[in-house]
Amino acid sequence: MTKNTLRTAEKIPSPTPSQPLTAEARPVHQQQRRNPPIAGELAAIALAQQGDGASFEVLYNMHKRRVYSLCLRMLGNVAEAEDLTQEAFLQLHRKIATFRGDSAFSTWLHRMAVNVVLMHLRKKGLPLVSLEETLEPSQEDGPRKDFGTRDLTLSGSIDRITLEQAVEELPPGYRMVFVLHDVEGYEHNEIAEMLQCSIGNSKSQLHKARMRLRILLRQKADGKVDA
Amino acid sequence: MTSDRIHTPRECDEFQQQLPGLFDSEHGLQQHAHLRTCKNCSSLVRDLEYIAAQAKLLLPIHDPSPAVWNNIQTVLSRQAKDGNKSS
Numbered sequence: 489m490t491k492n493t494l495r496t497a498e499k500i501p502s503p504t505p506s507q508p509l510t511a512e513a514r515p516v517h518q519q520q521r522r523n524p525p526i527a528g529e530l531a532a533i534a535l536a537q538q539g540d541g542a543s544f545e546v547l548y549n550m551h552k553r554r555v556y557s558l559c560l561r562m563l564g565n566v567a568e569a570e571d572l573t574q575e576a577f578l579q580l581h582r583k584i585a586t587f588r589g590d591s592a593f594s595t596w597l598h599r600m601a602v603n604v605v606l607m608h609l610r611k612k613g614l615p616l617v618s619l620e621e622t623l624e625p626s627q628e629d630g631p632r633k634d635f636g637t638r639d640l641t642l643s644g645s646i647d648r649i650t651l652e653q654a655v656e657e658l659p660p661g662y663r664m665v666f667v668l669h670d671v672e673g674y675e676h677n678e679i680a681e682m683l684q685c686s687i688g689n690s691k692s693q694l695h696k697a698r699m700r701l702r703i704l705l706r707q708k709a710d711g712k713v714d715a
Numbered sequence: 716m717t718s719d720r721i722h723t724p725r726e727c728d729e730f731q732q733q734l735p736g737l738f739d740s741e742h743g744l745q746q747h748a749h750l751r752t753c754k755n756c757s758s759l760v761r762d763l764e765y766i767a768a769q770a771k772l773l774l775p776i777h778d779p780s781p782a783v784w785n786n787i788q789t790v791l792s793r794q795a796k797d798g799n800k801s802s
Binding site for chain 2: 541552553554556558560573574578581642643646648651655670673676692694698699701705
């Protein structure tokens with residue numbers, strides 16, 4: 489993976505037949521920032537592709553934290569996140585022979601995990617993008633003027649734990665897009681494809697998620713000041 | 716830097732309604748004329764950009780319980796046995 493150009497023409501193997509992947513437009517350097525190569529990974533992939541169980545376990549240990557964290561952030565439920573982590577790695581075991589190395593292995597695996605979560609939510613009949621959140625924004629999600637409020641910016645006031653807690657408090661539809669875009673680094677066109685919504689809808693949901701987070705984070709910052 | 720100017724709520728509304736698209740704009744949100752003169756909207760945009768920047772720094776910190784790997788091993792062993800029987 490030494491290319492440093494846009495990978496607009498490359499295809500990566502589809503993790504699930506029902507969710508064919510289109511060409512990715514994310515620069516390789518962006519993927520490597522999010523998914524840096526791991527020492528020993530290539531050798532473990534090659535051996536696991538030949539059916540070596542110990543090497544598959546090595547891959548599990550390399551990626552379990554990232555896959556589980558992704559599932560947990562998307563679902564907000566430990567039991568479901570563990571079930572789907574298990575399902576994602578079982579799917580990896582079935583499909584690893586099809587990995588050709590066109591993309592980073594972790595990119596491929598994480599996309600597979602995202603698809604497992606989305607399939608699960610579809611089976612449960614949950615809308616991946618809430619129409620209510622989309623079409624009827626509440627007062628606090630809509631444009632805000634902030635006239636007459638004190639000049640408080642969040643800059644420098646957020647720690648990781650506070651942000652994690654605020655993300656957990658987001659409505660599921662907002663959280664999904666926020667995690668995929670801002671945390672996992674997917675582009676709006678990829679999210680629109682995954683969630684089967686429009687690009688505009690993805691942008692709108694992300695904006696509302698950030699607006700809601702701003703309110704939550706300000707409330708938490710005020711709580712700290714008051715305490 | 717923003718120069719102080721009182722904006723009408725309608726001007727701010729119109730600007731904020733464009734925000735979801737402006738964040739992805741190649742022309743740069745900071746160059747938008749409204750932001751150069753509106754302190755409130757500048758503060759809002761700064762916060763939203765800060766939230767997005769902090770989110771990129773969120774690391775995967777949670778580990779699954781050991782039961783997850785145990786379950787995976789159990790399923791794979793069963794599949795291997797079933798495969799051996801059928802072949």
